[in-house]
Amino acid sequence: xxxxEDFNLKPEVREYIKQNQFTEPTPIQEEVIPxxxxxxxxxxxxxxxxxxxxxxxxxxxxxxxxxxxxxxxVITAPTRELAYQIFEMAKGMSDCIEGLRVRLVTGGRDRExxxxxxxxxxxxxxxxxxxxxxxxxxxxxxxxxxxxxxLVVDEADMxxxxxFLDDIDAFAGRLPEDLQMLAFSATMxxxxxxxxxxYMHNPLTxxxxxxxxxxPDIHHILVPVYHHGYAKTILSFLEGIxxxxxxxxxxxxxxxxxxxxxxxxxxxxxxELHGDLTSRKRKQAMKSIAAAEHTYVVATDLAxxxxxxxxxxxxxxxxxxxxxxxxxxxxxxTGRAGASGTCYALxxxxxxxxxxxxxxxGIRFSHQRFRNHEWQxxxxxxxxFMKKDDELEKQIxxxxxxKNTKVKPGYxxxxxxxxxxxxxxKKREMIRTKIREEKKAMYRERAKKDRENGL
Numbered sequence: 046x047x048x049x050e051d052f053n054l055k056p057e058v059r060e061y062i063k064q065n066q067f068t069e070p071t072p073i074q075e076e077v078i079p080x081x082x083x084x085x086x087x088x089x090x091x092x093x094x095x096x097x098x099x100x101x102x103x104x105x106x107x108x109x110x111x112x113x114x115x116x117x118x119v120i121t122a123p124t125r126e127l128a129y130q131i132f133e134m135a136k137g138m139s140d141c142i143e144g145l146r147v148r149l150v151t152g153g154r155d156r157e158x159x160x161x162x163x164x165x166x167x168x169x170x171x172x173x174x175x176x177x178x179x180x181x182x183x184x185x186x187x188x189x190x191x192x193x194x195x196l197v198v199d200e201a202d203m204x205x206x207x208x209f210l211d212d213i214d215a216f217a218g219r220l221p222e223d224l225q226m227l228a229f230s231a232t233m234x235x236x237x238x239x240x241x242x243x244y245m246h247n248p249l250t251x252x253x254x255x256x257x258x259x260x261p262d263i264h265h266i267l268v269p270v271y272h273h274g275y276a277k278t279i280l281s282f283l284e285g286i287x288x289x290x291x292x293x294x295x296x297x298x299x300x301x302x303x304x305x306x307x308x309x310x311x312x313x314x315x316x317e318l319h320g321d322l323t324s325r326k327r328k329q330a331m332k333s334i335a336a337a338e339h340t341y342v343v344a345t346d347l348a349x350x351x352x353x354x355x356x357x358x359x360x361x362x363x364x365x366x367x368x369x370x371x372x373x374x375x376x377x378x379t380g381r382a383g384a385s386g387t388c389y390a391l392x393x394x395x396x397x398x399x400x401x402x403x404x405x406x407g408i409r410f411s412h413q414r415f416r417n418h419e420w421q422x423x424x425x426x427x428x429x430f431m432k433k434d435d436e437l438e439k440q441i442x443x444x445x446x447x448k449n450t451k452v453k454p455g456y457x458x459x460x461x462x463x464x465x466x467x468x469x470x471k472k473r474e475m476i477r478t479k480i481r482e483e484k485k486a487m488y489r490e491r492a493k494k495d496r497e498n499g500l
Contacts, residue, residue, distance in 0.1 A: 047075050052082065058106050061141040071096030074103070076251040081227055082107050086248035088241065089229040090497070095253055097229045098134055101197050104227075108195065109169055111144040116188070118195040119220075120172045121213055123204040125151040126331050131199065132172045145169055150177045150188065163187040175204065175212035182216050194221055196244075201230040205237050217244055232370050233497045250498060263380040264387045267400065267410045267426050275363040275391055276307035282415035283313065286387070288359040293343045294375045295319075295363050304363065305343040318344040346371045349378070360388040365399035372403065400426060405486055 048069055049062050070078065073091045080087050081104035091097050105118045120135075122128040132149040139145045146166065150159060150173035163181065167189055171178065181188035196217060204210055217224070226244050230237070241248070270278050279293070293315075295301040301319040308315045316339040318330050333339055346366060357379045365372055372390070379386025390410070392400060404410065404426075412423040 052078055052103075054103070054107055057141045058103060061106060061138055062103070064137055064141070065099075067099070071100075073097050073251065073253045074100045076253065077101065077227070078103055080249050080251075081105075081225075084108075084225050086225060086245040087227045088233075088245070088248050088250040089227070089253070090231070090233060090251065091229070091253040098131055098199070101199075101227050101229070102131075102135055102138070105170065105195055105197075106138050106142070109142070109145065111142050111146075111169060113169075114167065116167055116169065116171055116190045116193045118170045118197070119178065119190050119193045120170070120197040120199060121175050121178065121204070121209075122172070122199045123174070123207045123209055125153055125174060126327060127200060128173050129331075135170065135172060138170075147172065149173060150181055152177050156180075156185075160185050160187040175209040179212045179216050182219075190216065191219055192221065194223060194225060196220060196224055196226045198226065198228045201228045201237055201241075202232045202234055203230075205234060205240075210237075210240050214240065214243075231374055232368070235496070252497070262385040263376050264385070265376065265408055265410045266387065266389050267412045268389050268391050269414060269423070270391050270393050276304055276311065278391055279361060280308070280311040280313070282389075282420075284418065285415045285420055286359055286389075288340060290337065290357045291341050291359040291361060292349065292357050292375075292378050293341060293361045293363065294349070294366075295343065295345055296366055298345055300363070301343050301345050308341065308343070313341055314339060315341040315343050318342060318349060320345065346374065358386060360386065362388060362390045364391060364393065365396050365403075369399060369403060369406075372399075376408075 049059070049067065054062070073089055073095045074097075077087055077089050077097070077100040081101060089097055089100060101120070105120075109117050120131060122131055128149060128151050132147065135147050139147055146168040147170045148163075148168035150171060152174055154177075159181065164187055171188065171190060171193075178188065178190070182190050198204060198213060204213070217226075224244065226241075226248075228241055228245075228248075268278065268282070273281070275295075293304070295304050298319040298321040301317060302321055305315050305317045316330050316333055318327075318334065322330060334342060360375055360379050362372060362375050366375075376386075376388040379388060390400075400410070410426055412426045413420050414423055415421070
């Protein structure tokens with residue numbers, strides 16, 4: 046394990062690290078910081094909470110020169126909340142480097158005021174949403190980023206999902222030829238790769254998620270919904286979890302909104318975090334979440350990505366997302382910094398394939414329900430779906446009902462041997478089927494890794 050002292054950082058950067066009370070780099074920081082300081086293009090694949098923000102802030106701080114009066118680094122984030130969070134982390138850099146200017150530019154702010162301020166003084170580091178950066182650079186011309194040699198695209202897959210890559214493409218093409226790009230993402234969708242190929246030169250890819258993907262300190266519990274629905278099921282077991290902060294994930298904005306209302310009607314004080322909120326409500330939500338005013342937060346995957354939501358002790362997943370990587374990210378919101386955590390996955394019959402897929406990937410689920418004020422263990426998941434093997438029963442039945450014109454000595458022993466032979470044959474078929482399934486799963490996983498590693 047490397048230490049920050051091994052990176053040969055400037056005194057100002059070491060002071061910034063000290064002020065943030067960092068003791069040693071996280072795995073993503075250990076890999077990215079030295080490469081980024083050398084000027085290499087980097088793709089960092091890691092989950093939320095892995096320390097990736099400082100994995101690029103520290104190299105930027107190392108390379109920026111406050112004596113040069115122009116924008117030297119541009120950092121994009123797909124939402125205002127993420128941009129603001131990055132800005133809050135970066136503000137302390139100005140306390141360590143005299144004259145360093147860091148500016149936040151996002152929608153929802155007074156545009157004319159921003160233009161006036163930029164005409165008076167250009168920042169050294171710009172942090173903002175792609176649309177507003179494009180507007181101030183190519184629209185009003187008040188933000189001058191044409192000399193910036195570092196571009197960071199944070200939450201790149203989320204940026205793609207929101208449709209903001211075109212905005213970045215519009216201004217990235219105007220930046221210097223020797224532009225250094227750092228892209229950070231939780232996943233690597235195929236649609237993202239052409240964009241990265243366009244601007245990156247022999248990038249180094251660091252995938253850290255595999256090290257922390259299945260945290261052994263996270264307890265995964267399957268909870269059947271039956272016919273009750275998600276809200277009623279959760280309300281039925283809240284007395285049995287006693288969380289510090291509980292993050293409840295829904296698959297869509299509409300589900301999150303209606304679900305939060307159902308919980309309120311059930312007497313639970315919840316906060317919402319999803320894309321259907323107005324700008325004002327989103328800001329209010331972020332403030333209340335940061336102040337830990339609510340024990341329960343209902344969110345969508347994209348809205349919660351990258352947002353620091355304190356010490357999450359419990360996660361509840363209302364069903365399973367289409368992309369099962371998001372389930373891993375949901376569960377990964379708890380069990381951090383050496384603490385244990387619990388992820389309750391509410392399921393219906395339609396979720397069977399998703400559950401089995403996650404089990405094949407190594408997640409071990411307990412199977413429980415809450416009844417009579419206590420958690421009760423159910424049979425291991427899958428047993429109740431096991432069907433009687435009709436074909437096997439037919440073969441055995443034929444042996445028992447076979448008409449014999451004459452009963453021969455030792456017929457019982459012979460019949461038992463025939464039944465054992467049928468069982469052995471069935472067992473061999475099951476083993477062959479299992480081997481084929483495991484081979485297919487191995488080839489799919491290998492192909493997936495090849496796609497993720499190659500651009």
